Amino acid sequence: MTETSTAEAPVYTLEGATGPWEIVVGMEVHAQVISRSKLFSGASTEYGAEPNSHVSLVDAAMPGMLPVINAEVVAQAVRTGLALDARINKWSRFDRKNYFYADLPQGYQISQFQYPIVGEGEIHLDLGDGRTKTVGVERIHLEQDAGKSMHDQHPRYTFVDLNRSGVALMEIVSKPDIRSPEEAGAYLKKLRTILRYIGTCDGNMEQGSMRADVNVSVRKAGAPYGTRCEIKNVNSVRFVMMAIEVEARRQIDILEAGGTIDQETRLFDPTRMETRSMRNKEEAHDYRYFPDPDLLPLEFDDAFVDRCRADLPELPDQKKQRLIAELGLPDYNAGVLVAEKESAAYFDTLLAALVARTGKQPAEVALKASNFVIGELFAHLNKAGLDIAHSPVSADAGAELLALQEDGTISGRIAKDVFEKMVETGKPAGQIVEEEGLKQIADTGALEAICDQVIADNPKQLEQYKAGKEKLLGFFVGQAMKATGGKANPQAVNEILKAKLAQA
């Protein structure tokens, strides 16, 4: 990864009665691996099926069933490690993490404790205004997801659905490098972007395919790390940011009142804006890890890692650098475009189509194309609540519109109207321009006549202009544009009026 800037974010603090406190945050993100079947069984991973239908006897932990590892899941974990610039461990091992819960039929989760498949890596955050930050990744390990418990369906029973039981998860553990809610949000978003680019997790937090456990502690500047609390299962970027501040405030209040922090697991309640202790299930943390005797160590060679590397697409950081270096896009435009895989792809397609239509170099039209995508198009999609995959204007249709503008057929102002009509009617830009007679007036003679008329119609403004009120040029341009119904090239009108007013 290339370091483009070294501007570190200023230290974020929360003000307490005794002065400012720093916060220290580390995150454990559980990302459901995209695969057709589960980590250790051939049952489907598809979401939203009938309860207990995507369950094999392995997932239900029937006696005598044995786990067999899914090759694709191993590849997905390696791809993720490579995308995070991380060390790939060609030898790793599965351990049993023992605990009892109704949605864990085995009585243990198969996980990787001592020897994870991926070691240290890093994630580069772009915090806006040129501020960047690198957050270390401690490790990524593979493990089984648990089933799902529903407590509110019956007065006496908890309902358990094992469809999710045994689906592969990557637990991505950060180093405690995060220092503010903003950085935590940026970390989660960036991680999600990368996982979606490389197709190893769909990043869907509402459906729970990406969940975060957030470790929070506070300290005075320069002091060692304080005791941390873990906030479990926070399921949106916004909630992560809120939970960190709420939890840090709670810890500061306790410490300033002379108390101490108990290391414990807590839950964030967004409606009451508080975190609550999960009331320590007695000795719940004694997991008694030991190597799973049903599984041999997970081993692969360099060739396997190389094949995984070859599968990787252009990553968001690389793509952003390319957009800036090769196409001359401003940092901001490039950052917005690469934030979602789909918008980056839309832009690539649109730019290629625009280049094909105009015969110009990509760098000549890239800025215009990027402004269209993150400007008009995003504004419309936001308003309509659509994502770019469901854009009413395809990348090719957008290119047609921009090409018409580029070759002078329509003015920039008219282009905005045409875009509105494209959204409304679904018709291509060329057809709209044709049907509505929106072609720019290219005939200089006609434009001159209109300008003459505008000057003649406004003797009072002409007098003021000649007396030195040159700002009135804008008024004349406006009148002339109005007279042409916006179909004139404003630049041409400007020039003609300037010359005519000087002679009038």
Place this chain on the structure above:
Amino acid sequence: MSVDRDTVLKIARLSRIKLEDERVEPLMGELNNILAWVEQLDGVDTTDVAPMTSAVETSLAWREDQVSDGECAEDVLKNAPVSEYGFFAVPKVIE
């Protein structure tokens, strides 16, 4: 290594095994016998011996990512003491 009374109680609790009081002492003795028996291995010099991960010289079997199992909810639920609407129904567990 040996276990004391408290450790036995703790292991029982973690394993969700209900232990009658009079069983604790005998169990402690049995567990300590097992530990002592295994501890005989400490007498072997294992310097320069790599930890063994399996008794068989073979490597982990991998399978292709194909849906080849599941879709047997009836079988899965067959042994459940209670099931409702296709779910396992267990005594309410609320944290």
